[in-house]
Amino acid sequence: MNGSIQVDETLARYSDLLFGTAMAVYVVAAFLFFGALAAVRGRKLEERELVRAGAGASGNGTTTEDRVPGRVEGPQRRTLGDKLGNMGLPVVIVGLIAHLASIVLRAMATERVPWGNMYEFVSMTCAAGVIAALVILRKPEHRPLLSFVLLPVVLLMFIAGRWLYTQAAPVVPALKSYWLAIHVSIISVSSGILMVSGVASILYLLKLRFAANPADDTSSTTRSGFGGAMRRIIDHVPSAENLDRLAYRTVVVGFPLFGLGVICGAIWAEAAWGRFWGWDPKETVSFIAWVIYAAYLHARATAGWRNTSAAWINVAGFVAMLFNLFIINLVVSGLHSYAGL
Amino acid sequence: MADVTDTDVADRPRSEAESPSPRKAHWARRRILWPLRNLWRSLTSMRTALLLLFLLALAAIPGALLPQRDLNEQKTLEYIAERGKLGTLMDRLQLFDVFSSAWFTAIYVLLFVSLVGCLTPRMVEHFKSLRARPVAAPRNLSRLPRHITRTVDGTPEEIAERIDSRLRGWRSEVVAREPSKAYPDGCVEVSAEKGYLREFGNLVFHFALLALLVSIAVGKLYGYEGTRSLVADGEQGMCNTSTAVYDSFRAGNLVDGTDLSKFCFRVDDFSATFLPSGQPDMYDATISYAEGDAVRDPAAWTTTSVKVNEPLRVAGDRVYVLGNGFAPTFTVTFPNGEKRTQTTPFVPDELQTMLSSGAMRFDTPAGLYPDADERRKNQIALEGLFAPDALYHGTLLTSASPEPRDPAVAIRIFKGDTGLDTGKPQNAYSLDQDLIEQGRLQRQAQVNLAVGQSHTLADGTTVTFDGYQRWVSVQVSHDPAQIWVLVSAVVMLGGLLVSLLVRRRRIWARLVPAPAGESAGQAGGPDSAEEKRRTVVEIAGLARTDQAGWGEGFDEQAAALVADDADPSSSRRTTRRL
Numbered sequence: 070m071n072g073s074i075q076v077d078e079t080l081a082r083y084s085d086l087l088f089g090t091a092m093a094v095y096v097v098a099a100f101l102f103f104g105a106l107a108a109v110r111g112r113k114l115e116e117r118e119l120v121r122a123g124a125g126a127s128g129n130g131t132t133t134e135d136r137v138p139g140r141v142e143g144p145q146r147r148t149l150g151d152k153l154g155n156m157g158l159p160v161v162i163v164g165l166i167a168h169l170a171s172i173v174l175r176a177m178a179t180e181r182v183p184w185g186n187m188y189e190f191v192s193m194t195c196a197a198g199v200i201a202a203l204v205i206l207r208k209p210e211h212r213p214l215l216s217f218v219l220l221p222v223v224l225l226m227f228i229a230g231r232w233l234y235t236q237a238a239p240v241v242p243a244l245k246s247y248w249l250a251i252h253v254s255i256i257s258v259s260s261g262i263l264m265v266s267g268v269a270s271i272l273y274l275l276k277l278r279f280a281a282n283p284a285d286d287t288s289s290t291t292r293s294g295f296g297g298a299m300r301r302i303i304d305h306v307p308s309a310e311n312l313d314r315l316a317y318r319t320v321v322v323g324f325p326l327f328g329l330g331v332i333c334g335a336i337w338a339e340a341a342w343g344r345f346w347g348w349d350p351k352e353t354v355s356f357i358a359w360v361i362y363a364a365y366l367h368a369r370a371t372a373g374w375r376n377t378s379a380a381w382i383n384v385a386g387f388v389a390m391l392f393n394l395f396i397i398n399l400v401v402s403g404l405h406s407y408a409g410l
Numbered sequence: 411m412a413d414v415t416d417t418d419v420a421d422r423p424r425s426e427a428e429s430p431s432p433r434k435a436h437w438a439r440r441r442i443l444w445p446l447r448n449l450w451r452s453l454t455s456m457r458t459a460l461l462l463l464f465l466l467a468l469a470a471i472p473g474a475l476l477p478q479r480d481l482n483e484q485k486t487l488e489y490i491a492e493r494g495k496l497g498t499l500m501d502r503l504q505l506f507d508v509f510s511s512a513w514f515t516a517i518y519v520l521l522f523v524s525l526v527g528c529l530t531p532r533m534v535e536h537f538k539s540l541r542a543r544p545v546a547a548p549r550n551l552s553r554l555p556r557h558i559t560r561t562v563d564g565t566p567e568e569i570a571e572r573i574d575s576r577l578r579g580w581r582s583e584v585v586a587r588e589p590s591k592a593y594p595d596g597c598v599e600v601s602a603e604k605g606y607l608r609e610f611g612n613l614v615f616h617f618a619l620l621a622l623l624v625s626i627a628v629g630k631l632y633g634y635e636g637t638r639s640l641v642a643d644g645e646q647g648m649c650n651t652s653t654a655v656y657d658s659f660r661a662g663n664l665v666d667g668t669d670l671s672k673f674c675f676r677v678d679d680f681s682a683t684f685l686p687s688g689q690p691d692m693y694d695a696t697i698s699y700a701e702g703d704a705v706r707d708p709a710a711w712t713t714t715s716v717k718v719n720e721p722l723r724v725a726g727d728r729v730y731v732l733g734n735g736f737a738p739t740f741t742v743t744f745p746n747g748e749k750r751t752q753t754t755p756f757v758p759d760e761l762q763t764m765l766s767s768g769a770m771r772f773d774t775p776a777g778l779y780p781d782a783d784e785r786r787k788n789q790i791a792l793e794g795l796f797a798p799d800a801l802y803h804g805t806l807l808t809s810a811s812p813e814p815r816d817p818a819v820a821i822r823i824f825k826g827d828t829g830l831d832t833g834k835p836q837n838a839y840s841l842d843q844d845l846i847e848q849g850r851l852q853r854q855a856q857v858n859l860a861v862g863q864s865h866t867l868a869d870g871t872t873v874t875f876d877g878y879q880r881w882v883s884v885q886v887s888h889d890p891a892q893i894w895v896l897v898s899a900v901v902m903l904g905g906l907l908v909s910l911l912v913r914r915r916r917i918w919a920r921l922v923p924a925p926a927g928e929s930a931g932q933a934g935g936p937d938s939a940e941e942k943r944r945t946v947v948e949i950a951g952l953a954r955t956d957q958a959g960w961g962e963g964f965d966e967q968a969a970a971l972v973a974d975d976a977d978p979s980s981s982r983r984t985t986r987r988l
Contacts, residue, residue: 239685242692246719321910325903332899341719343635343730343885345892346626348509349481353474360467364460366910371456389467401475 080178081237087171088192092226094164095199095219098157102216105154106302154213161203161215168196178237182250185240187398190257191229194394195222197261205265205319211307217268228395248337255330259323260390263362266319267387270380273312277377279303313376316383317369324362331355342404350397351405358389453520454527462521469517473508476500480507522623529616536609544583544601547918548950549592556964557950562972566598566921566945573600573919573949573971580604580917593922600919611908618905622898629891634661634670639755640677641737642695642880647676649705650727650886671725671888675699678713680734680880684813688762693718693734695882701725726888733883736766738796738819738875745870748775755881756796757839763809768839769793771828789828790871791851793841794821796878800860807858818860819875823867826851916952919971921945947972 172192176183184193202218205211240249279300306312334355339345346352365382368374398405434440452458477485486506490497504511551557562569570584582602589596636656640646653659653667661667679696695716701724704710716722722729739753756768772790779785797809800818807820827850829842836842845851857865864874924944949968 238687238689239691242690242718245692248719325906325910328903328906332896332903335899336896337719339728339892340721343721343728343732343887344889345895347481348473348478350474353470357467357470357474360463360470364463364467367456367460367463371460374457374460397474403481 076237076239077178078237080174084171084174084178084237087167087174088226088230091164091168091171092223092230094160094167095223095226098160098164099216099219099223101153101157101160102213102219103302105150105157106213106216106305108150108153154209157215158212161199161219165196165199165203168192168199172196175237179239181240182254184253184257185244185249186233186235187394188229188233188235190253191225191233191394193254194257194260194264195226195229197258198222198264199261201258201262201319202265205315211311211315214269214272214306217272217306218265221264221268243341246337246341248333248340252330252333252337255326255333259326259330260394262319262323263327263387263390266316266323267384267390269312269316269319270383270387272306273309273316273380274377274384275303276306276309276312313380316380320362320365320383320386324359324366327355327362328359331359347404349405350401350403351393354389354393354397358386358393361386361389450527453524456528459521459524459528462517462524465517466514466521469514470508472505473514476505476508478506478508480509518623522620525616525620529613529620532609533613536606536613539609540606544581544603545916546585547599547601547920551918551920551948551950554950554952556952556968557948558965558968560947560949560969560972561924561944562947563944563974565943566923569921569945569947569972570598570600570919573947574602576971577602577917581606595923598921600921601916602918603914603916605912605914608909608912608914611905611910611912614905615902615909616905618898618902622895622902625891625894625898629662629889629895631662631664632891633887633889634659634665635885635887636660637732637883637885639881639883641753641755642677642680642882643753644676644678644698647674647698648884649674650725656886671701671727672703672705673699673701673725673727674705675722675724675729677731677882677884680731680882682734682812682880684811688811690812693731695731695734697722697729697731699724699729726890728887730885730887731882732885735881735883736764736796736798736814736817737879737881738768738817739877739879740770740792741874741876742772742790743872743874744775744778746775746778748778750775751876753879754838759795760809762812764798764812765807765809766796767794768796769837769841771830771841773828773830786827786831787850788825789830790873791824791826791828791841792821792873793824794819798878802858805858814878816860817878818858820858821856821873821875822853823855823857823865823873824851825854825867825869825871913953917949917968918951919947919949921947 172183172189175189175192179185184190198218199222202215206214206218307315334352335345338347338352361382365379365386368379368382397403477489479486490501490506493500500506504513508514548554552559564572567586574582574584577600580602581604582600585599585601587593587597587599634653636650636653636659638648638656640648648655650670650673652670653661659667675697676699677695677697680694682693683691685691696713697716698711698713699722700707700711714722716729716731718731721731735755735758737753737755739751741749741751743749750772752770752772754768754770756766758764758766770792772792774785774788774790776785779788795807796817796819797807798812798814798817799810800816801808801810805820807818824841824846827845829836829845829851834842841851846853854867855865859865859873859875861875861877864872866872922945924946949971951964951968
């Protein structure tokens with residue numbers, strides 16, 4: 070129906086194909102990383118415990134001269150988990166290349182920026198999330214955490230491909246502005262980064278909840294079956310402190326970026342809708358999300374709120390972002406709901 | 411309030427309430443001053459600010475989920491009507507005017523006060539801290555989360571000098587302490603701090619937030635927004651001279667309508683282009699305008715194009731073209747040959763095809779009927795549909811596309827009292843059904859007309875469909891403070907970035923001469939006994955940020971501060987900034 074001269078149908082078809090490919094490859098990568106986490110057996114855990122104990126001992130100031138903390142010396146036998154983890158990274162990168170190619174082809178097919186409707190926006194946000202995660206989790210020991218980012222990414226991409234899919238087409242007049250390129254890209258990149266942050270906080274809370282008893286740490290490594298694998302996964306994600314720091318660092322980047330996106334949106338709204346702020350549902354929930362992330366930063370600076378409370382606030386921010394993406398666009402009608410549905 | 415006071419008095423570490431003075435304080439201080447002060451303290455505490463932030467987020471939720479009167483009055487009224495009593499109750503709770511409601515206002519005013527109360531002392535403290543000396547070293551440095559101990563060659567004074575010189579960009583101070591019980595030989599301490607910009611950025615962010623809120627409030631008080639439908643025929647224009655020229659006008663409390671920005675404009679042309687799929691491609695209105703006293707001079711008028719994302723900015727106001735439609739032109743020829751022509755905007759019922767509906771009322775010419783009563787009873791009224799691209803299902807008119815390829819109308823023609831003289835406000839787009847039911851307005855015909863076609867009634871009156879014009883709905887907006895909103899927002903963002911990225915850190919070093927025996931043992935050198943004095947250096951760091959700590963690398967950085975220059979690997983590290 071949209072078969073008009075403005076759209077290159079062949080390119081659009083290849084873009085769709087690559088989108089599906091990227092999703093499938095992400096699934097494979099997620100399984101590899103989960104495998105890496107679940108397969109790690111007791112040996113590696115003991116080493117980790119040793120490292121942690123050593124770091125603690127350095128506090129006494131006795132035997133610090135000859136050791137560089139955080140590095141484990143000696144040759145290491147490669148386990149199945151390590152191999153799986155090493156295989157996962159190139160797979161993710163292949164998926165990301167397919168994903169980016171899908172976005173670029175979509176742009177070439179329609180001759181406009183590739184984020185003119187909700188399907189394209191979700192695709193863009195997911196790509197940003199994967200890139201952000203690859204950058205933030207670049208250390209080998211953090212790498213398996215990518216699985217937890219790939220999980221929501223695959224879910225979002227599935228929803229986008231299954232229910233939000235829109236054929237490649239030019240955008241409506243309201244979107245014909247260079248602010249589309251600026252505002253939407255900033256929002257989607259910041260959403261991607263904040264998604265990584267939300268995942269880190271969820272893992273942090275899970276870690277605190279399930280690894281609270283140190284006695285369980287050892288027993289879980291010997292437990293078999295699905296439950297045991299889950300416990301091992303939780304046990305082998307980085308320490309709670311690391312996760313918490315990860316969540317904070319991503320918010321530090323994502324929050325100002327999101328603010329910038331909202332400011333750009335306001336400038337655009339002033340030109341397109343006659344006011345810079347009009348409490349449109351999307352604007353309102355963006356405001357709510359912004360306030361929640363501001364509260365998160367304040368909680369981090371408030372005694373007694375620093376740990377789990379702050380993490381819960383970050384999770385609430387993540388929920389607000391998802392709510393803004395789906396419920397506001399699909400259920401509530403507002404000025405932002407032209408997004409190709 | 412009493413509860414708050416009690417607990418807070420108990421919680422306060424140092425206050426007059428706990429002073430040992432046996433005499434009871436004056437009742438006025440006890441009953442009024444202290445409760446007020448405690449209320450102020452709890453209001454300006456971080457916990458209260460956090461709570462208010464949450465309340466603000468929570469209170470905004472109904473604004474997103476329920477229809478809002480400001481955005482869509484029609485939908486709001488329907489929503490209320492559907493729910494009967496519950497709807498009325500929700501309305502009384504201002505759930506349909508969330509952002510102007512008493513409770514939302516209460517939350518943000520409290521937040522505003524809390525912010526001011528929180529910021530003012532912090533600002534004073536910040537300026538004091540800019541002049542203050544770095545905090546003296548804590549007694550027990552090994553209690554701090556990050557610290558190292560090294561024994562190096564050199565006297566404490568030399569090492570302190572070295573550390574001090576390597577702390578570039580830090581505010582640092584070297585203090586020699588007298589011998590004490592803990593350090594019988596005396597010691598030298600280095601205290602340093604950096605990252606003062608962090609607090610500065612933080613303050614800038616919050617003050618810019620205040621400026622943003624003030625700018626928004628000023629804009630709301632002095633701003634106005636008027637809408638008006640104009641036929642794009644190059645004749646019908648309007649001047650922003652009074653609120654009466656608008657179909658609807660909303661203004662701030664300090665606008666009385668006498669001092670609107672002076673400018674006039676008219677819509678010369680309007681075009682809507684569509685893609686083959688029927689999707690709109692672009693709306694483009696050609697507008698001529700002039701501002702100030704130049705409006706009287708036809709030569710001073712400028713013509714410009716106003717598109718969807720490109721409003722006309724004139725005399726500090728903005729002119730937007732927000733909607734459009736078709737305005738059919740009809741001519742009614744009365745039995746005596748007198749003609750009346752009208753072009754009236756019809757509202758689009760279907761945005762996809764621009765099938766529009768509307769009504770027209772024609773007064774009878776003077777002299778045709780003997781008296782005013784008779785004259786009123788013979789007025790002509792039309793009601794019906796306009797299709798830009800006519801498509802008939804039998805005689806039922808619909809529209810195939812939004813483009814005016816083959817315009818046609820389907821109208822009912824009425825004769826009688828149009829109700830214009832009743833003084834009762836009427837819907838411009840439909841006839842008063844009461845008049846029709848009462849028989850005061852009687853249907854004469856129901857016809858489909860293409861451009862140029864006409865229909866003659868039994869009494870000889872002819873109704874001709876002449877064609878159409880396009881009309882646009884124009885919004886004029888005035889917000890004198892919106893540029894300050896933007897400036898505040900950008901400053902906020904800058905302050906936020908500084909406050910998040912700058913790290914505030916403190917570092918302390920305590921240098922104690924090593925005991926002779928230990929120094930020999932530590933050095934391991936058999937013959938270095940007393941040639942050089944050795945110093946035990948304790949360095950501790952504190953990250954005064956929201957981050958969990960200094961993170962990795964403190965040990966290396968601290969070691970680089972004391973390392974001997976002769977060691978090439980350590981001097982390389984020295985150049986790295988802490």
